[in-house]
Amino acid sequence: MTEPIIGIDLGTTYSCVACYDTKTQKVEVIESPSGRTMPSWVSFTPEGKLVGMAAKSQVASNPLNTVYDVKRIIGRSFNDPVTAEEAKSFPFRVVEGSAHGEPKIIVDWRGETKELRPEEISAMVLAELKLAAERHLGQPVKSAVITVPAHFNNQQRQATKDAGRIAGLDVKRIINEPTAAALSYGLHAKKENEANGTTQGKTNVVIFDLGGGTFDVSVLAMDSGVFEVKATGGDTHLGGEDFDNAIMDWCMEHIKTKDASVYKQVKESARAQSRLRRAVENCKRVLSSSMSAEIEVDSLVGNFDFVVTLDRSKFEELNANLFKRCIDTVKEVMSDAACKIEDVSDIVLVGGSTRIPCLQTALYDMFNGRIELCKSVHPDEAVAHGAAVQGHILATGGSGGGRDLAGAEAMTDLLLLDVTPLSLGIELEGKQMSTLIKRNTPIPCKKTRTYTTVDDWQTEIDVVVYEGERAHVDANNKLGSFVISGVQRARAGEPKVDVTFALDANGILNVSARDQVTNAEARAQIKAEKGRLTAEDIDKMIADAEQYRAKDDELNEKIDYKSALEEALFTVQSKVSETNKPNEVKELADLMDWLELDSESASLEEMKKRGRVIEDTWGFIVA
Amino acid sequence: NNGKTKFGQKTDEDVSRFLTDFRTADGTVVDPYKILQVSRSATVIEIKQSYRRLSRKLHPDMVAQMEILPGRCTNLDDVRNEWEKVKFSYEILSDTQMRKSYDRNSSVAEVLNDPGAAVGRAVVGGAMSGLGL
Numbered sequence: 001m002t003e004p005i006i007g008i009d010l011g012t013t014y015s016c017v018a019c020y021d022t023k024t025q026k027v028e029v030i031e032s033p034s035g036r037t038m039p040s041w042v043s044f045t046p047e048g049k050l051v052g053m054a055a056k057s058q059v060a061s062n063p064l065n066t067v068y069d070v071k072r073i074i075g076r077s078f079n080d081p082v083t084a085e086e087a088k089s090f091p092f093r094v095v096e097g098s099a100h101g102e103p104k105i106i107v108d109w110r111g112e113t114k115e116l117r118p119e120e121i122s123a124m125v126l127a128e129l130k131l132a133a134e135r136h137l138g139q140p141v142k143s144a145v146i147t148v149p150a151h152f153n154n155q156q157r158q159a160t161k162d163a164g165r166i167a168g169l170d171v172k173r174i175i176n177e178p179t180a181a182a183l184s185y186g187l188h189a190k191k192e193n194e195a196n197g198t199t200q201g202k203t204n205v206v207i208f209d210l211g212g213g214t215f216d217v218s219v220l221a222m223d224s225g226v227f228e229v230k231a232t233g234g235d236t237h238l239g240g241e242d243f244d245n246a247i248m249d250w251c252m253e254h255i256k257t258k259d260a261s262v263y264k265q266v267k268e269s270a271r272a273q274s275r276l277r278r279a280v281e282n283c284k285r286v287l288s289s290s291m292s293a294e295i296e297v298d299s300l301v302g303n304f305d306f307v308v309t310l311d312r313s314k315f316e317e318l319n320a321n322l323f324k325r326c327i328d329t330v331k332e333v334m335s336d337a338a339c340k341i342e343d344v345s346d347i348v349l350v351g352g353s354t355r356i357p358c359l360q361t362a363l364y365d366m367f368n369g370r371i372e373l374c375k376s377v378h379p380d381e382a383v384a385h386g387a388a389v390q391g392h393i394l395a396t397g398g399s400g401g402g403r404d405l406a407g408a409e410a411m412t413d414l415l416l417l418d419v420t421p422l423s424l425g426i427e428l429e430g431k432q433m434s435t436l437i438k439r440n441t442p443i444p445c446k447k448t449r450t451y452t453t454v455d456d457w458q459t460e461i462d463v464v465v466y467e468g469e470r471a472h473v474d475a476n477n478k479l480g481s482f483v484i485s486g487v488q489r490a491r492a493g494e495p496k497v498d499v500t501f502a503l504d505a506n507g508i509l510n511v512s513a514r515d516q517v518t519n520a521e522a523r524a525q526i527k528a529e530k531g532r533l534t535a536e537d538i539d540k541m542i543a544d545a546e547q548y549r550a551k552d553d554e555l556n557e558k559i560d561y562k563s564a565l566e567e568a569l570f571t572v573q574s575k576v577s578e579t580n581k582p583n584e585v586k587e588l589a590d591l592m593d594w595l596e597l598d599s600e601s602a603s604l605e606e607m608k609k610r611g612r613v614i615e616d617t618w619g620f621i622v623a
Numbered sequence: 624n625n626g627k628t629k630f631g632q633k634t635d636e637d638v639s640r641f642l643t644d645f646r647t648a649d650g651t652v653v654d655p656y657k658i659l660q661v662s663r664s665a666t667v668i669e670i671k672q673s674y675r676r677l678s679r680k681l682h683p684d685m686v687a688q689m690e691i692l693p694g695r696c697t698n699l700d701d702v703r704n705e706w707e708k709v710k711f712s713y714e715i716l717s718d719t720q721m722r723k724s725y726d727r728n729s730s731v732a733e734v735l736n737d738p739g740a741a742v743g744r745a746v747v748g749g750a751m752s753g754l755g756l
Binding site (some may be wrong): 223224225226228393394415416417426427428429430434441442444445446447448450451452453454461462463464492493496497498499500502505 | 629630631632633646647648649650671672675678679682683684685687703704706707710714
């Protein structure tokens with residue numbers, strides 16, 4: 001049997017895992033204890049850590065140690081303006097790491113102050129999803145395909161891969177989220193066509209992926225099982241949370257005009273902020289189906305109850321510029337793909353924020369109302385589903401392992417031709433960018449170009465690698481640099497140095513330079529300028545994660561058991577109030593007191609002892 | 624020494640510069656028509672179809688678990704190089720400008736490769752071997 005390769009959608013706000021199930025011969029989304037999608041949240045407590053819904057639901061009581069949205073800063077340096085901007089709005093602390101200038105998140109964990117890198121937080125989310133997959137499949141999982149926004153740069157992809165490794169996963173492939181969604185959509189469309197007896201013709205599909213934190217647009221051509229990405233683009237910093245922020249600001253203005261002192265208190269209280277944010281997020285969701293919704297938080301601070309009504313048109317007005325940015329991006333990507341409005345046969349909506357009616361209307365209008373928006377794929381699950389499809393292709397590719405599936409989902413027929421989202425090149429004298437690999441080039445891809453020296457008798461050259469679309473390197477993103485020495489000693493312009501860029505299927509770059517005459521050579525895998533993890537760093541983090549795993553499992557079990565205990569007691573309570581036996585009333589009161597006052601620091605064993613009392617006294621099984 | 628030791632733009636002085644844009648990473652010049660197995664007058668649709676058909680056969684993902692590799696490939700790196708040639712040929716032929724430029728420059732190179740033009744032959748030799756001429 002082939003080893004399973006699971007597919008993981010590691011989202012800014014929510015994550016999701018899927019895998020190919022050999023029993024049902026289908027790709028299935030796996031339910032974790034948090035549900036089919038899991039908040040990408042991790043919370044640290046004196047006893048251990050909580051991941052997913054458990055972390056998110058207790059944020060108000062532990063705002064400083066509850067970490068979320070790390071995808072917004074993963075693979076960025078601390079000095080990156082985006083990191084600084086994010087750090088301002090996070091309730092948890094982000095500091096500059098001492099060694100390489102990477103961002104580090106400070107939390108209190110098990111009574112100690114710990115500094116964690118964004119990769120480690122993401123690894124905790126990944127480990128949780130891996131565990132869910134293992135439970136579902138009944139076998140260990142070692143490999144995964146992880147998705148990233150199409151617009152993620154080299155460092156961000158590297159960092160995501162590292163997070164996978166820390167979680168104990170061999171990351172077989174990093175694929176773009178819209179591409180994954182397209183695979184999921186394509187498979188669906190293929191099956192539909194087969195059912196109707198029609199053959200799938202050539203189609204151009206626009207994938208519009210607006211999630212919690214990022215926005216991607218891709219144009220794909222699908223032709224009998226070959227998925228060719230024509231162009232991709234987007235915004236690594238645009239999503240549902242930005243809509244929330246706009247509403248938050250509006251609420252804060254509202255509070256300010258009502259009561260300045262309350263405004264100040266809310267501003268300073270992480271707890272009040274996070275409570276308000278949850279109400280705002282709910283309101284936004286409701287506005288996708290109703291024309292108006294209430295934002296209501298009782299005792300936001302002190303005795304101040306916050307209630308306000310937001311109607312849909314006001315919501316649209318608050319976010320009008322963000323919506324416009326989305327539509328403009330679609331136009332740009334269409335033009336990159338040399339694809340005309342009338343060439344498009346389908347628009348696929350992915351990501352929770354595509355539920356916003358105003359955006360749907362804008363897209364519908366953009367295509368002159370000619371095509372219905374495709375909602376046949378699940379907006380929250382399509383990316384993970386597609387990643388698992390790619391995982392299955394990689395696990396069986398060409399081996400004929402998929403042939404037996406012909407009746408179910410013949411996935412081994414599928415081939416994905418993905419592209420690189422940003423141009424890659426080197427710096428020439430005068431800060432000029434010389435592009436070797438153009439954006440939207442299919443990957444894997446290798447390119448060589450010949451360069452020379454600018455000074456007489458120069459024997460060393462700096463190889464400085466950049467990604468980006470601008471002619472001036474300062475406007476692009478520097479990926480790294482190395483030096484080639486031993487260049488032929490000659491007049492300026494004489495030596496010939498071949499520079500080769502090799503981009504692998506994950507979008508990760510290797511650069512080498514070789515002098516044609518002296519054969520002097522230098523090479524480097526391009527890593528983030530600052531804050532890249534070394535192999536030793538990763539090994540240490542893997543060891544740390546292992547060490548705490550057992551304790552975390554116990555904590556999770558304890559929390560599950562505690563809620564079971566609570567539930568049992570409430571059921572028992574109604575029973576006891578009927579029979580009203582004095583000894584039982586007392587027993588129950590004792591248990592209730594214990595649960596309320598002492599259970600926080602109790603061990604699982606102590607809780608189970610109480611559970612057995614309930615079982616013995618009332619014959620009620622606690623589980 | 625920053626800013627002083629950067630690369631300079633290099634323009635080939637010999638005739639092989641005509642084909643610079645059509646070299647693969649290992650320096651050989653591709654014949655995109657031959658690689659995509661299409662005629663010189665092939666339509667855009669024929670080129671696309673051939674690209675996709677060959678990709679199915681040669682893309683590294685499609686052969687990763689295969690016991691017998693396609694063609695003369697002995698390892699996955701060979702497969703990747705073969706596929707990259709297919710992809711590169713498609714890039715050339717699917718871009719009208721590039722295709723025109725290839726058609727023009729490859730014939731210039733052919734003329735220069737005439738047995739009489741000994742000097743031309745010496746410098747173009749490397750480029751021509753890639754064309755299989």
